[in-house]
Amino acid sequence: MPDLRTTPLHDRHAALGASFTDFGGWSMPVRYTSDLAEHHAVRQAAGLFDISHMAEFTVRGVGAGAVLDHLLAGRISTMRVGKAKYSLLLDENGGVIDDVIVYRRGEDDFLVISNAGNRALVAAEFDRLVGDIEIADISDDHALIAVQGPRAREIVEATAGIDDVTPSLADLGYYAWSGGTFRGDDLFIARTGYTGEDGFELLVANALAPALWDALLASGEPLGLVPAGLAARDTLRLEAGMPLHGHELSTDILPAQAGLGRVVAMDKDDFVGKDALAAASDDLPVLVGLTAEGRRAGRAGYAVLDAEGAPVGEITSGALSPTLGHTIALAFVAPASAAVGTDLLIDVRGTRIPATVTALPFYRRNA
Structure with a gap:
């Protein structure tokens, strides 16, 4: 697949015998052994997913929360530091450009994670609307690894090289994040996921991604952890009723149609798409x-x-x-x-x- 991008973990997937597919312009593992086995492992123990194709943006500067209030459908400025929120990026007609997760890392410091296939669209909206706020697309410098399943916390806690996790994973609520280190470098651990199970998504510098993948496998394999591909991820998210952009979400679909009216703060003074939603x-x-x-x-x-x-x-x-x-x-x-x-x-x-x-x-x- 010469025209497709690869993640820092591509060689690990190939060594494990993964079958690959084109997903949003990336060569991604669709399965390693069996779709069913990988699905059941996540429900019963845990699965290890490479989601490094996702896009990450930092949004920093005085008033960053207010800017995100205008750009996104949810109320971002009132989030507590340490928390995460699912939100929607809408166009002027109220259609869904992308669904994102926003993490508040500081008073004026946010991380926004969007879908791989919509990275350019999200970046363009930031460029058009952010004003003087500092936006950085850090996607190419980082890998994102997910551990999902009922034994996910046990596995991450036991992984060699992960240290200084604050708050501890035991004290971390759902849709929240912890800071930590892996082999002395920064590690961002979010208690979020796309499977309907408990789990964590770990953001790390590209250079350390293969070592982190190996360490998680070493910690988790005795507990039932298996590498899992996109096929299992899709059946897991479908069972959990989670929408997939391009299927349940698009610019032709309004949030309320997709059952997401609850994430739209219509009481905000203004945000992109508000007038269209009010008139729908x-x-x-x-x-x-x-x-x-x-x-x-x-x-x-x-x-x-x-x-x-x-x-x-x-x-x-x-x-x-x-x-x-x-x-x-x-x-x-x-x-x-x-x-x-x-x-x-x-x-x-x-x-x-x-x-x-x-x-x-x-x-x-x-x-």
Whole structure:
């Protein structure tokens, strides 16, 4: 894949026998052994993911919180130092350019992590709107490694070379971060993830990424940790009802349609897209979960029909759930067909499969 970018861990993946795919212009491991085995490992013990393709921006300077209040749909300026917040970058029409996570590292110091495929778009919005605030795209200098699963904390705590973690991981809440070191260099540890499990995302300088990967594997393999690829990551996030940009999120989709109205602070004086959201129709298609029996899953683009066979929507993501043992899907459907318990049909290559609107998420971990 000569035209694709590679992460600092590419050689590690190749040595482990990974199969690769093009993801947002990056050559990324889609699996190492078995999609199912990697998925189940995350649910039962832990998985190790390379997510270094993600984009990272620092936002610094007096008034940085207010600038992010204007740029993003959420209220960022009131975040406490040490916390994280999921938010949305909208265009003037209220559509979703990208979904991001914002970390407050200091009074006027924020870290924003965005999706790899949208890095240039996010950078352009920063350039257009930030004024005198100092923005730095640090993506090319750092790697991001995720440890996800019920044994994630135990694994990270036992990893050789990780020191000086403050606050301790035992005291770290969800959607918060700790500072620390790995082999004496800065390490940023966030208690966030994209699998529906407990877990951590570790940001480290590129030069130390292979050593950190090796150390995490050495610590975790006796506890059931396995390297996991994009295929498992996708079924895990789908079970957790988490949207994927390009499927459940796009500039053609408003936050409320995707069930994300709660992350939009409409009481802010102003932010990009606010006027369009305020004027939006209440009759737009909305995102729902669908469950069906059997093993034939609805895939992105498949039609959703009402009980009489009339089209009411379209699948955006679907799979046979490894954890639940039946098919699940996310779909945008007409509001009249969106109530939990509504019986619908999925057109799977000409066969109409009965499905039921189901509350999200499909899977919720034990606290």
